[in-house]
Amino acid sequence: MVVPWRDYSVRKQLLQLVLLHTAWEMGSGQLHYSVPEESQHGTFVGRIAQDLGLEVSELVPRMFRIASKEHKDYLEVNVQNGILFVNSRMDREELCSKNPVCAIHLEVIVDNPMRIFHVDVEIADINDNAPVFSASEENLSILESRLAGSVFPLEGALDADVGTNAQLTYHLSPSEHFMLDFRRSSEDNSLGFVITKPLDREDISVHRLLLTATDGGQPALTGTVQLVITVLDVNDNPPVFNQSVYKVQMLENASIGSSVVKLNATDLDDGINRDITYSIRSVIPPKSTMFRIDPNTGQIILNNELDYEDTNSYEIRAEATDKGAYPLSGHCKVLIEILDVNDNIPGVSVTFLLVPVPEDSSLGTVVASISVSDRDSGVNGQVTCSLWPHGLPFRLISTFKNYYSLVLAESLDREEVAEYRLVVTAQDQGTPSLSASSSLVVPIGDVNDNAPTFPQPSYTVFVKENNPPGAHVFTVSALDPDLGENALVSYWLDEKLWSLSSYISVHSESGKVYALQPLDYEEVKLLEFQVRAKDAGFPPLCGNVTIQVFVVDENDNVPAVSRPEEVSLALLVAPVLAGHVVGKVHALDADSGYNAWLRYELHEATRGPWRVGLYSGEISTTRALDEMEGSSSQRLLVLVKDHGKPALSTTATLSVSFVASTQVIHRDAHLPRTGGSPKPLVDNVNVYLIVAICSVSSLFLLAIIVYMALRCQCQPKEPVMYGPGTATLVCASEVGSWSYSNRHSHILAAASGEPGAKNDLMVFSPGIPSIVENGKQQDLLCATPKPPNPDWRYSASLRAGMQGAVHMEEAGGLRVGPGGPEQQWPTVSSATTEPEAGEVSPPVGAGVNSNSWTFKYGPGNSKQPGPESKKQTQVSFLLR
Incomplete structure (x- = not known):
């Protein structure tokens, strides 16, 4: 209770x-x-x-x-x-x-x-310890000659309690010869007994008294000692110390054998009664081996090591006894105060440690509770605590005497520092100062505070058309600096913008991108989609990357002649001059770039006096033809080839017919007839011929006017599905500049049009640069067409608007560069024997997000004969 x-x-x-x-x-x-x-x-x-x-x-x-x-x-x-x-x-x-x-x-x-x-x-404290004397019986010898009033000291009792429970009072059993003498003072309590009546050894030789010690507790406890007093004869002068109390101070690090104090007692007797021996009666606290005394000199010597933290003071009761037949004794006290030295290293103890510390912990969070201690006293026991190294996101706060809390002072980021190693140092204020250290390892707990990130915001991938179903196209990989489930990344295709699940799939664990079906460049030129990455943390965080898959054209379409049926052309032999254009072959190729760049050749068997423009398809004469050579119809076989590897080709057959000139008919009509009468049929034929020629000329002139009007009208091309917007071709100037508006880069399908319509950006003719869009030829030059020039030449350079450099080699291979996959495109420069062809750099890669074209008009191939060189003009085109 x-x-x-x-x-x-x-x-x-x-x-x-x-x-x-x-x-x-x-x-x-x-x-x-x-x-x-x-x-x-x-x-x-x-x-x-x-x-x-x-x-x-x-x-x-x-x-x-x-x-x-x-x-x-x-x-x-x-x-x-x-x-x-x-x-x-x-x-x-x-x-x-x-x-x-x-x-x-x-x-x-x-x-x-x-x-x-x-x-x-x-x-x-409760009074649970009774006073205890050092012995149950104490023997004393007193000369019978001692006078009344003589005082004899006694050793008091000890009580382990404190306060009032340890305050002792003494009581001596009744005696007519002795009385108890007890004096209480602030420094020391003296206990003894006094002779009240002279002793007579012959009357009573031994006195037995009971000394009782009582503490101040409730209830009071007591302890007793039996005093046996023997009455002696003769030797009536006891030894006397020069001090009743000796006070000494000693450092606790005093070495064994050091002198504590030298006692000095004298005896007034003579002879053997004057010789004195010294002894230690008791040591408080009772440690009999701590000190020893020289019996002859009275020198007290340190016998064991001192420890202030164990005992900070000692009380020695010493006795000096003479050597008489009935020895007498004198008594004194030696009070030894032990002085503290700084001999104890401070102690550091971690009583509480919160690990790991979540990286999103708020400032002020208690990470550890640390207590320090030092067994020394005074300044030697005053301890300060410090943290090393400096600059860490933690600090020590004193919460109580010798108690500290390690608290969070700055924000944590496990991705920057995953673990902190701290050293807590406790140092006392003694001289020399002593210190002790304790190491702490504070791991930082991960929270999901980092979203998966891709090395690049977007990737450009090139895939050849006609790929096998399920082909591996690309692999995306997102990095998450978190740990465990917070860094476990899964991938999926984001179909919020467009549904591409029929074209593309993404493996959720590996990030591999697969093409689910064969891709056709003529239908789909570009697939743009987003791949999202999500970690497994709570709540989950996401990142995304844009992937542009460009479908690379392969030469899988044969050139198609726009008028495959035979065409008969009637030509007048008046005579026909060299270089006279008699017709033109129009062909289209659904492929792009090299694969769509066409060239025309005459079959060797039908070459004769004819030639065909290498890139224009115009058929003309190589020399003048007379009536005799054009007396019958001729069939010309034109071979149309693309520049793909392997090249694909088709043929077109043209029938060329000659009609007799009107001058010949007119001359025959005026010849004298046999029999003297003219033929009326000649006049009818002349009328028919004149009407036919006028009709053909009118139709030809009308076609020229309509053709020029259509060229200068610059109508936009047919819309193409290009993501949510459309692609538009705009003719800009007389020189032939044009721009391509790309509002979004995801082409799903071409707009409906004529069968075999051309969905590419550009197809060129050597005479006047033009493009073919949805089956219609549109010249890039919106001014009056000019005749072919033997010195004309042009060059086109393509720069793809995509990440990383895009080039093309002859092999058309793929390679991956620092900026992502790179397509090696060809650089073509060809010299031809055709005068009208000049030096040609074809529009390589047209239709693959081209954005820059350059045409040069000037001197032709230096290797070819021709008229004097003309000034070169360069016209640039920008695709936007």
């Missing part, structure tokens, strides 16, 4: 003032309780939860717990009601010895948020 503080006696109240003063010096705790020693298990100490302002219902969720550095199991808390109770027996004398203040310091810890409270539980 707890004894209330107010129920103690007045002497207890004085002790309370001493305790309060000591607590003020030490630094008071947040709570203070008192419980008597020897209390039974379950004894109520206090309502600790209520006194700390905590709700009982939150003790378990907040992991309420107590910790004590040295006394771990004496006290416990019932988390169901928040009551602090005694868990095991506490012996104050065992815990604190003779210290006036005995208290157990508790550290109370709760989480969410973390708080640390300090509680002092004082162990109140």
Whole structure:
């Protein structure tokens, strides 16, 4: 049962003032309780939860717990009601010895948020120790000649209690010869007995008295010693010390064998009664081997090592005895004060450590609770605590005397530093200063604060058309610097913009991108989509990357002649001059670039006096033809080839017919007829011929006018599905500049048009640069067409508007560069024997997101004969 503080006696109240003063010096705790020693298990100490302002219902969720550095199991808390109770027996004398203040310091810890409270539980002394004498019987010898009033010292009793429980009073059994002499002072208490009546050895040789010591406890406890006093004869002068009390100070690091003090006693007798021997009667606290004395000189010598932290003072009771037949003795006290030296290294103890520390922990979070101690006293026991290395996101805060909290001072980022190694150093203020260190490893716990990221915001991939179904196209890989599930990334195709699940699939774990079906360049030129990456954290975080899959054209389409049927052309032999254009072959190729660049050749069997423009398809004469050579129809076989590898070709057959000139008919009509009469049929034929010629000329002139009007009209091309927008071709100037508007790069399909319509961007003719779009030829030059020039030449350069450089080699291979996949495109420069062809650099890669073209008009191939060189003009075209 707890004894209330107010129920103690007045002497207890004085002790309370001493305790309060000591607590003020030490630094008071947040709570203070008192419980008597020897209390039974379950004894109520206090309502600790209520006194700390905590709700009982939150003790378990907040992991309420107590910790004590040295006394771990004496006290416990019932988390169901928040009551602090005694868990095991506490012996104050065992815990604190003779210290006036005995208290157990508790550290109370709760989480969410973390708080640390300090509680002092004082162990109140009860009177459970009776006074004890050093021996149950003490023998004394007194000369019968000693006068009344002589005082003989006695050794007092010891009481292990403190305060009033250790305040002793003495009582001597009644005697007519002796009386008790007890004097209490602030420095020392003296105990002895006084002769009240002269002794007579012949009357009583031995006196037996009982000395009783009583403490001040409630109830009082007693201890006794039997005094056996023998009355002696003769030798009536005892030795006398020059000091009744010797006071000495010694450093605790004094070496064994050091001199403590030299006692000096004298005897007024003569002879053998004057010779003195010295001895130690007792040492308090009782350590018989700590000191020894030279019996002849009275020199007290240190016999063992001193330890201030163990015992800070000693009391030696010394005796000087003469050598008479009936020896007499003198007594003195030696009070030894032990001085502290800084011989104890501070101790560092981590009583609580929160690991790992989540990287999103708020500032001020308590990471660890650290206590320091030093057994030395004074400045030698004053300890300061520091943290190394400096600049860490932690700092130490003093929460109580010799108690520190390691708190978070700056934000954490596990991706920058995954673990901190700290060194906590405790250093005392002694001279020389001593220190001790303790290492802490504080791992940082990962939270999902990093979204998966791709090395590049977008990738450009080139895939040849006609790929096998399920072909691996590309592999995306996202990085997540988090750990564990927070870094486990899965991939999927984002179909919010367009549904491409029939074309593309993405493996959720590996990030591999597959083409689900063969791609056809003539239908789909570009697939643009987003791949999203999501980690497995909570909540999950996402990242995305844009992938542009360009379909690379292969030469899988044969050139198609726009008028495959035979064409008969009627030509007048007037005669026909060299270089006369008699017709033109129009052909289209659904492929692109090299694969769509066509050239025309005459079959060797039908070459004769004819030639065909290498790139224009115009059929003309190589020399003048007379009537005899054109007397019958001729069939010309034109071979149309593309520049693909392998090249694909088709043929076109043209029938050329000659009609007799009107001059010949007219001359025949005026010849004299046989028989003297003209033929009326000639006049009819002339009329028919004139009408036919005029009609053909009118139709030809009308076709020229319509053709020129259509060329200058610059109508936009047919719309092409290009993501959500359309692609538009705009003719800009007389020189032939044009722009290509690309509002979105995802072409799903070409717009409907004529069968075999050309969906490419450009197809060129050597005479006038033009493009073919949806089966219609549109010249790039919106001015009046000019006749072919033998010195004309042009060059076209393509620069793809994509990430990384795009080039093309003869093989058309793929390679991956720093900026992503790169397509090697060809660079073509060909010299031809055709005068009209000049030097040609074809529009390589047209239709693959081209954005830059350059045409040069000027001197032709230096290797070819021709007229004088003309000034070169360069015209650039920008695709947007």
